[in-house]
Amino acid sequence: MTTAFSSDGAQVIYQSFETKATENKTEPQQLDEVYQIEETCNFILKNQFSKVALQFPDCLLLDSAAVASKLETATGSKMYILGDTSYGSCCVDEVASEHVEAQCIIHYGKTCLSPCKRLPVMYVFGRRNIDLEECAASFRKLYPNTDIPVIILYDVVYFFIMGGLQKILQSEYPNVVMSQIKPEVTKKGLDLDLGEVPANRPVGQLVEKFGRQFVIKEGFNIKDYGIFYVGQEGATLNNFMMTFNQCTFCSFDPMTKVGRQESININKALMKRYYLIERAKDANVFGILAGTLGVADYLSIIDHLKDLIKTAGKKSYLFVMGKLNVPKLANFLEIDMYVLVACPENSLLDSSDFYKPVITPFELEIAFNKQREWTGEYVTEFRDLLPGGNSYVEFRNQNVESLIEETDVSLITGNLRSTSLAKTELHADNGESSLVQRNQTLTLSQLDPAASFLSRRTWQGLEPKLGETPVTKAIKGRRGIAISYEDEKNS
Structure with a gap:
């Protein structure tokens, strides 16, 4: 019987996968527009990069070879495709890029826009299909009051339509604020043009969060605004809702063309x-x-x-x-x-x-x-x-005496708990070591939690029994695989 954190491996053998390669692959004539080939070539040539790492999420790997080929032909630089990333695909994988001694990274697809420090980065978000008129109609339905202040946030793959959306709404909704994508630049002189952005920015407080920025008008506070999000339900929307938890949220999903008011109970979360x-x-x-x-x-x-x-x-x-x-x-x-x-x-x-x-x-x-x-x-x-x-x-950092005297009551168990380092541990840890002298009463297991945990376990691994086990000469073992060794007879 398996548990939530162990498995006999059977599900790996019997699980099935659906392949949708032909549905997701971008048409050759659309590669230049979707992957911004011209802008990427200009970035590489302007900064004279000879080794470039191309980081793709799993869903875009089908286009990676074609994109790399186009970039190599146009720039003469060597392209390295980074497939499976060590952590989330939304983060720039600098470690894998340094393995191939890349001089910069081109990150494709969805991103959290978290800043990096070691290598210059260019973001190519791609362009997901979206019905602009349907999005504007959904906005009007969710916000019938045209005087309400609203901040429009969006997934990065829909950045290219935000200028057009503002042109449609600005005559009807004077208090709508369009956010702009502005990732933190990692190297001087490498600022990027990420597309059309609104020109008429109001005067007020500039808010910068998660690679985006918007301006709150004078006399307003962030909690006075509603937030309209364009994109699918997921980590990006959850992140915005937890951060701006004093605001009401509505969203429009371009895939389903459905707009709704987000009903998640933020206080409960x-x-x-x-x-x-x-x-x-x-x-x-x-x-x-x-x-x-x-x-x-x-x-x-x-x-x-x-x-x-x-x-x-x-x-x-x-x-x-x-x-x-x-x-x-x-x-x-x-x-x-x-x-x-x-x-x-x-x-x-x-x-x-x-x-x-x-x-x-x-x-x-x-x-x-x-x-x-x-x-x-x-x-x-x-x-x-x-x-x-x-x-x-x-x-x-408080002084030792105040740390020793403080106690607290757990709201979960109702028991007293220590909220500071014990005096003995403070003195023992001055040298950044858990070892103590032999003539002291403390033992290693009392200072090291792993050793303490091991000492309480009923089974602590195989006993070495050094000097008790006789030494025998190595002999030749079986050959083959477990299902059928070579010396076994067929029954």
Whole structure:
């Protein structure tokens, strides 16, 4: 019998797949327009790149060879196709690009627009089919009051129609604000033209979030606006709704041509996340999951999380394991809770199927940074938590005596819990080591959570029994495969 985090492998053998290669492949005459071949060639030639990495999501790999061939012919540069990415395909895979010594990356398809620092990046979003008139009609139906202030957000694959949508609506809706795509430029002199953007920007507060920017008019606040999203239901929409949780949301799905008011209960979703924050306060051992190796400042937030956990009297381990799944995380039973460091669209992981819960860096901050209070605001971008970020709150290391005296009551179990590092551990950890002298009463298992967990298990692996097992000469074993060895007789 299998469980949620183990398998006998049978489903891998018997599962079936549907192939839709002919339906998804772009027609040759449309490649130049869909993949912006001319703009990409200009970018490569202008910056004199000789080695270029082309990163495609799985759904666009069918066109990758044709696109690479066109770019090589036009530029003379060597193209490397990056297929399966180590983490989410929305993030730029700088690690794989450096393996081929690429000088820049061309990222195709949907993206979270998270900034990178090591290599220059050009984004080619592609162009999904959309009925502009149907989208405008859906907007009018959802917002019959023409004076209501509305911010229009959209999936990046529909960026090219936003100028046309604004022209249709601006005469009827004077308070509509169109967002613009403006990813953070990684290298000077490499700013890109991402298409037509509205020219008449009102004067007011500039808001920049997730590679997009829009202006809130003077006298208005973000919570005074409704938000109209163009795109399919998914991680991007969920990210916007959690971040701007004080706004009402409506959406238009270009695939189904259906507009609707989003009915997800944000307060209920926030309370679920707050429950995980209380679980974090009860946890003793944390696993920090590196869910990205390309987003800028990921090492800084990992160091910050380590400091938070250590000051709270907890232990932490760092895991780098690529794409997450239930069986991977179920291998580490000594971990009480995981913290995922990833881009905003991949941070809100539904961990209901996982053996142990997975939280975000912001939720760990709420749990252990005593200077930060829960206000209902939710931060999915971990860079906002670092110094200089929009949501940065100073984390102060308190003195040893105050740390020892603090206690707290768990809202889940009702028991007292320690909220600081024990005095013995503080002194033992000064040298960044869990080892102690022999004449002290503490043992390694008391300071190292993995060793402590192993000491409590009834089965601890095979016993080595050094010196007890006789040494025998190696002999030739069977040949063949398990189903039929060569020395077996057919029955």
